[in-house]
Amino acid sequence: MSARVTMKDIAAELGVSINTVHKALTGKAGVSESVRAKVNAKAEAMGYHRNTSASSLRRKDINLVFCLPRASREGAYFFRYLWEGCNRFEQEVIDRGITVERVEFGVGGYADALEQIDERLQVGEKIDGLLAYAPGDDRATELLGQIAEAGVTIELVDGDRPHLNRLGASLADYSTAGSLMAEQAANLVHASGADARVLLLTGDPYTDSHYLTARAFHNYLRERDIPWQVEDLAGAHAQVKQLEHELEKRLSAPDAPELICSVFAVGSEVVADALVSTGKAGRVMVIGNDLFPESALALRRGIFTNIVYKDPTSLAYRGAKTLGDYLLWGRTPTVPVQKGAVEMVFASNVDRYCELAGI
Template identity: 90%
Template structure:
């Protein structure tokens, strides 16, 4: 008896990816009608028969890789909670035949981590799905494209790159985050009667979550005719020392800001530490981003006025669950881009949010 024809065989005959063949044969979006016709014609020619009962239940030997930033050092402020979301998903599927491998990378090491995954695929290792951090440079993007071409289902976390073949993306609503921060900033300044000297720690302009939040902050002020002159301090993890020096200089000047906002977690912690060391805690209004033990403590002590909470635990959990549901049951999300809720945290409700985040 001849061997059963597989999607891999059809892909090899046509010179396309297994993922393309899968989409064509199962009627999913993402391929042109001409490609779909070619795949179906080739499948009929080769005698391919889809096992509908097997496809409805899926294999129980699914291998997932979670590739996210390291949770240590600066990663403890935000990325730790992405991993917590992954932990919660893993506990849910512990008896469902899913094998999960964790790949953590340090700042600047993402492309190297992806290259190693790609090399494993090239030598025949089986990886069904990849929960991947959104790429920030061309090399990481190219490697993710190669991994997708190898037939791996990819779900992005904390951003999106819709131009390549990913299953979907799970991210916070950064536009809402920036607008909410700007609205609360306007409320605080108006209520205090203070002058509007505002300092925005705008983060890394090449990081989606930073750039989009900062842009939305400025757009809100412009659209609502708020006549502030906002000074941006750019820079993120690799520029912490420089940001610290610049922040100290602003605080010690005769025109120190009345309000400081940060679009990212490390910047929020930096603001709290600098205010304490400069003996100015409680003298400046502060809206931080992201909830972690240090920011929650700063809110309780009155160092922060508010915190913008983007629920990284839920963000990663939704991404992992989307990937698992697709590989186990063939379920795809109604909308490939899932945006999580963004909320404003006050001292009065911080305990509730800490409980949700597992802090």
């Protein structure tokens, strides 16, 4: 017997998204009548049969919204892989009565995106669950609170706000990330015999993954009485040009750092570019953060010494699955805050990690 035809198969045949096929076949709004007709015709021609036993687990379909930073531009280095985790979850549940809507936002646009979701709830739209990025300001936090009060189940990603009425949170172990980076930094400096002039790109102090990683880095050195003079250089996605200028200035100075560490992905890319533009590539030790095509290439070419890998794909998948399992089956996570593993990547094993990350 031939394998059962799935919505994924129909989507591939027509060159459309799985979500489009789902809306067309289930009579949901969001697709034109011409597209709906094409999808239904292709489904019939391919012999598609909807999994009614799975879709009838609840009387009504479950509507999920994934609200995360956009995967393009500054989000291509890290957030792209959060969305990949969401993709993997969506493909698993497409025949289970779950409809997923994606809401992406750019730098500074999170509160606006949440406000639009809140307005939809106020006019009676049904949203069962929200996979949301951990908020970094009061307005976004307030809006998430209002959305929770409206009856939406919220699962946070890449950070946590325990005071919010959320189901739970999925995040990397930032304490381990900072400590691991500091330990490897100490190994590199000791092995090279260099003076310990260290520059730490600390990112955004209001972003959990940045702040907590940087704090753990400093705590590791302090607890072990490692007498380095570490210079912190703050600035994240909205300050890329300023970061580039400051890095080039420091790398061109007589007392340039022997070691540079970055706690976030965009900072890692800025470091690589600055090293190349100043002719210091391969002459300064670098521990970057997050694995993406550009950072993997920098590691292979000797521009980076190591990369701290936090597996954002699994992080987002885990959060989405927790939300889906709760709404489908009523399964409450035994541990509200789920922390993913953090690992150190070397040039010798980068290919394996790239394969795991889908790079």
